[in-house]
Amino acid sequence: MIGEPEVDGDWHTASGAELAAEALPGGPGRERVRGGAGRAWLWALGGMVAASAVWAGTLAVQERFPDLPRLDYVHSPDLCKEFELKTVGQAAGREFEGRQSGEGVYLAQDWSYCSVSTQYEEGGMVYGAQLLVELHKKGDPEVEFATGPGTDPATRLDIDERQEVQGLGDRAVLDRYYAQGGSRLMVLDGGAVFTLTVQWFQPRDALPGTIDENAMDAAMIEDMRTLMTKLKR
Known part of the structure; x- marks a missing residue:
């Protein structure tokens, strides 16, 4: 929105906007409007001219770079500050800590990363989680969405069991790890790609137990939705 700037005193020199007003219906011989109403009209005219210039510039950029992806999210230099995993922690019954983060800013892409885990407890399950946010500029x-190994190249994904997640970004998919405990959630939204993985390990001395994978999947989706809302422009 273009607001009226503060101006001290009256103008005594005809501006471009005043000259444009002279050319409006009524011709040069009409009586010039003075006072606040006149200044308001001139500012409105100037605002329309400025708005037109901004719009023209936007169209020019779009025409010059028609393939630029849409970016609705901001880059976070410390993603661990945004990565809470509250719902996943509730599903695991454990608190995540040991946070490690990294980030990079480049001409074509910005990225940020966060890794967290739970502490080892005798007889209990150990959890680890990684989050990667890529902003493609x-x-x-x-084209290549959800085709790579995610945040852990050594992990095999059971693509045959892939689930499409509705209502999250432009597209979202959930993949289970093959032959070990874990899931990967990937979200595509314009030029942004979010990758969240959660793994769980059962030490040799751990008590026999099972993981409610459906509850963990739902928790990952909820925490991802919260993160995307935080990073939204």
């Missing part, structure tokens, strides 16, 4: 990531 040049190329559209849709």
Whole structure:
């Protein structure tokens, strides 16, 4: 929105906006409006001219770079400050800590990363979680979305069991780890790609137990939704 700046005193020199007003219906011979109403009209005219210039500039950028992906999220240099995992922690019955983060800012892409885990407790399950946020500023990531190994190249994904997640970004998929405990949630929204993985390990001395994978999947989706809302522009 373009507001009226503060101006001390009256203008005594005809501006471009005043000259434009002279050319409006009524011609040069009409009586010039003075006082506050006149200044308001001139500012309104100037605002329309400025708004038109901004819109023209936006169209020019879009025409010059038609393939630039849409970016609705901000880059976080310390993603661990945004990465709470409250719902996942409730599903695991454990608190995540040991946070480690990293980030990079480049011409084509900005990225930030956070890794957390639970402490070892005798007889209990151990959990680890990783989050990667990529903001693609040049190329559209849709073509290669969800084709890589995620945050752990050593992990095999059971792609045959892939689930589409509705109502999260432009597209979201949930994959289970093959032959070990864990899930990967990936979300594509414009030029942003969010990857959240959660793994669980059962030490040799741990008591026999099972993980409610459906509850963990729902918790990952909820925490991802919270994170995306935080990083929204």
